[in-house]
Amino acid sequence: MNDRKTGSGLNMSRRIRRSPFTDRVERHGVRGFSVVNHMLLPKAFAPSVEEDYWHLRQHVQLWDVSTQRQVEIKGPDAARLVQWMSPRDLRGAKVGQCLYVPLVDEQGGMINDPVLLKLADDHYWLSIADSDVLLWAKGLALGANFKVEIDEPDVSPLAVQGPKAEDLLAELFGEEIRNIEFFKFKWIEFQGTQQLMARSGFSRQGGFEIYLRGGHLGGALWDTIWNAGQAFDITPGCPNLIERIEGGLLSYGNEFTRADTPLECGLGNYCSHASDLDYIGKPALERLQEQGISRDMRGVLFDGPPCSAVGVPLPVKSGGLQIGQITSGIWSPRLRRNIGLSMIDRDFWAAGQKVEVMMSKEDERTGEICLLPFS
Numbered sequence: 001m002n003d004r005k006t007g008s009g010l011n012m013s014r015r016i017r018r019s020p021f022t023d024r025v026e027r028h029g030v031r032g033f034s035v036v037n038h039m040l041l042p043k044a045f046a047p048s049v050e051e052d053y054w055h056l057r058q059h060v061q062l063w064d065v066s067t068q069r070q071v072e073i074k075g076p077d078a079a080r081l082v083q084w085m086s087p088r089d090l091r092g093a094k095v096g097q098c099l100y101v102p103l104v105d106e107q108g109g110m111i112n113d114p115v116l117l118k119l120a121d122d123h124y125w126l127s128i129a130d131s132d133v134l135l136w137a138k139g140l141a142l143g144a145n146f147k148v149e150i151d152e153p154d155v156s157p158l159a160v161q162g163p164k165a166e167d168l169l170a171e172l173f174g175e176e177i178r179n180i181e182f183f184k185f186k187w188i189e190f191q192g193t194q195q196l197m198a199r200s201g202f203s204r205q206g207g208f209e210i211y212l213r214g215g216h217l218g219g220a221l222w223d224t225i226w227n228a229g230q231a232f233d234i235t236p237g238c239p240n241l242i243e244r245i246e247g248g249l250l251s252y253g254n255e256f257t258r259a260d261t262p263l264e265c266g267l268g269n270y271c272s273h274a275s276d277l278d279y280i281g282k283p284a285l286e287r288l289q290e291q292g293i294s295r296d297m298r299g300v301l302f303d304g305p306p307c308s309a310v311g312v313p314l315p316v317k318s319g320g321l322q323i324g325q326i327t328s329g330i331w332s333p334r335l336r337r338n339i340g341l342s343m344i345d346r347d348f349w350a351a352g353q354k355v356e357v358m359m360s361k362e363d364e365r366t367g368e369i370c371l372l373p374f375s
């Protein structure tokens with residue numbers, strides 16, 4: 001399938017970047033791609049998302065998540081710029097730590113929700129979701145005259161996710177990797193190079209992400225893990241829609257956009273109330289905090305035949321009144337019910353609230369609101 005066109009009919013060009021692992025992913029028969037940060041993200045491998053889901057919960061998978069591009073910020077003003085970009089209080093952050101940080105604009109609207117890695121006091125990576133943070137950061141730095149260098153380095157994360165990830169990686173990179181705590185990272189050696197390994201990833205099944213420095217090593221890193229992974233039942237995978245929704249992991253561009261604030265998308269815990277902290281959008285978020293939010297992120301459980309992956313948002317109603325929309329939804333084979341993520345209006349957001357989900361004008365399903373994550 002290494003031609004100019006994927007199976008889904010997506011027309012390839014240089015603007016849709018390949019990753020250091022794309023060759024491997026194609027060799028494994030990937031069944032389609034999405035595009036994130038102008039780069040290919042595998043969408044499915046096994047015959048169904050459901051098979052991938054059960055496998056992820058029991059074994060180990062190798063995910064090409066190179067689309068989680070790094071925006072590197074270094075220099076004397078790096079810490080100041082990163083803090084200015086986020087309402088999360090970063091003053092206590094330590095080298096070796098990963099932090100999930102909302103980035104907001106001057107109106108409090110979500111710019112992105114990256115994982116921040118603190119490499120040194122004056123050196124950070126923002127491991128971004130799907131928006132052009134590089135340009136935002138460069139514009140801010142230039143306008144404010146910050147002494148920083150900002151770039152997208154040759155770094156491509158490869159995720160090893162699932163309950164057997166730790167045993168597999170300990171065999172390859174040493175027992176020390178077992179001591180990496182959740183959302184911390186350490187340096188490992190691979191073919192004479194130093195590589196960053198974090199205990200993190202876009203699933204709730206445990207696992208690690210290796211931030212590969214040097215795309216030319218991509219094939220070798222993939223093959224090394226793949227070969228050792230045979231004994232662990234490894235398969236190629238990708239962020240799994242069922243598992244992600246069940247786990248309440250949000251996707252920028254799907255669950256929220258620049259039209260939403262972190263307070264409304266369930267990211268209020270990552271917004272500081274400290275009066276002596278300054279960041280872009282602070283007045284807007286403070287105003288909203290005072291007023292109180294009028295919607296918040298919730299789960300929706302709904303009845304009827306299994307629903308396939310939601311592509312176009314599904315209206316959520318109560319007594320005919322629209323109170324939200326499901327932005328990601330699918331059938332959960334474990335809960336044996338359809339599940340979805342939606343921001344829900346305040347008067348209706350209590351767990352247990354009965355709702356209607358509109359699959360189409362003719363197909364109305366009964367459902368109820370629940371807290372995240374789905375249990």
Ligand code: THG
Nearest residue numbers: 068098099100113114115127128129201202209250
């Ligand atoms: N890994 C890396 N980069 C990423 C993602 C990732 N960039 C884009 C996207 N995913 C960002 N979104 C999330 C959302 C949630 C989490 C990670 C990335 C996550 N959060 C922890 C939780 O909810 O338990 C809490 C983190 C904290 O306390 O700071 O795992 O997957 N590299």
